[in-house]
Each structure stands twice: as C-alpha cells, then as structure tokens.
Amino acid sequence: MIEACERIKDILATQENKKIKDSDVARAIGLTPNGLGQCKFKNRMPYKEILKFLQEKKISINLFFFNQDPRDVEEATQRYKILRIYIANASAGGGAINQNIKYNEIIIDNDLINRFNIKNCEALSVIGDSMDPLINNESIVFCDKMEKSIKNGKVYAINTIDGVFVKECFLQGELLKLKSINKEYPPLFFNLKDIFIIGRIRAVINKIF
Secondary structure, three states: OHHHHHHHHHHHHOOOOOOOOHHHHHHHHOOOHHHHHHHHHHOOOOHHHHHHHHHHHOOOHHHHHHOOOHHHHHHHHHOEEEEEEEEEEEOOOOOOOOOOOOEEEEEEEHHHHHHOOOOOEEEEEEOOOOOOOOOOOOEEEEEEOOOOOOOOOOEEEEEEOOEEEEEEEEEEOOEEEEEOOOOOOOOEEEEHHHOEEEEEEEEEEOOOO
C-alpha cells in the first residue's frame, strides 16, 4: 500500500508544482486523509479507488501495479475476445436477448472466432432435445444478431409469443415454420408479425454425456 501511495504521489507531482502529501493522494483517489491512513496502517489496498483514479488519468493498470509496459501485453490481449453468454434458456421458453437478461462473459481465442465466423455473435444457453443431434441439451449456441434475414433451412434463434426457440426456419407466405431436427417434435408455425428474429446460429458447443 505504501508503494502504491508513493507512485500516486509521483503521478500527481508531474501535474502539480508542489510537494505532494498524503492528503493530496487521499483527495485524488476519493478518500479522506483518515481513510487513507487506515489503509496504510492495515496495509489494505483501496483497489476500487485506485482503479478509478488510473482510469481517469488513462494510466495502464499493468504499468502502475507491475511496472509492465502495456505494449508487452498488447499482442496477447488482441488474441482474445470477450463474448456474452446469456442465462436465458432457448428452445423451451425464455425471453428475447436484451439488456435486462442476466449474462456471464466468456473469453474466446480469436483464432476460434475467425474459424467459426462468430465475430458478431453472442452466446445463448439451450435446453431440451428438440434439435438433437445437431444441438444437444444444455449446449451453448453462438447467435449472430447481424443476420436477421431468414434463409430457408438455416438455424435461427426466434423470439415468439411462446418464448425463445432455436430451430430450422422456413418462410411460408405470412408464416414462419420452426422445424425441429428431432422427429418426435412437430413443427411450429407463427405469423411473421408475432415473432422477432434474434439472429442466425453460427456455431454450437455441445455437451458430451
């Protein structure tokens, strides 16, 4: 904690023409002098406050905490992308993918993203066996929200009045036919005005039971 405090003093010293005190550090990171004193006494790092300070000053976290040149990690950082995986379940009901649905984040190597063409995708968990053997129960599908034009026979995530379904889609006049691969499930039909196309399914991660 003491070392971090001294580093903040060095940063402030480049911007203010005066001797930097602990009270200046406390004010810069949004703590009271007493609060900063307690952190130093207990050797407790106020990470939240320091991270906000670094963000405002546009200073690399790696440089501040580890004295590591940001360029050293740039190549590794560019290798990966963070995708959202929504907690809503598709195929057996749920809701449209939107900001109100809880999600986790997963990190995927860019080589895989490019190989499977899922750069613009978000992930959605799927339950049920209606799309066996292509998509198994508890699989994760990658949905490209940029592709909303139906191509007959392709698989899409569709939000309907009965919930979200992942199915093969076929346009039939004013109707959209949702077809399961599993023959035990009959096709579903919805009026086009009653559905919302979330996007086309580009890839799937299946669970092996």
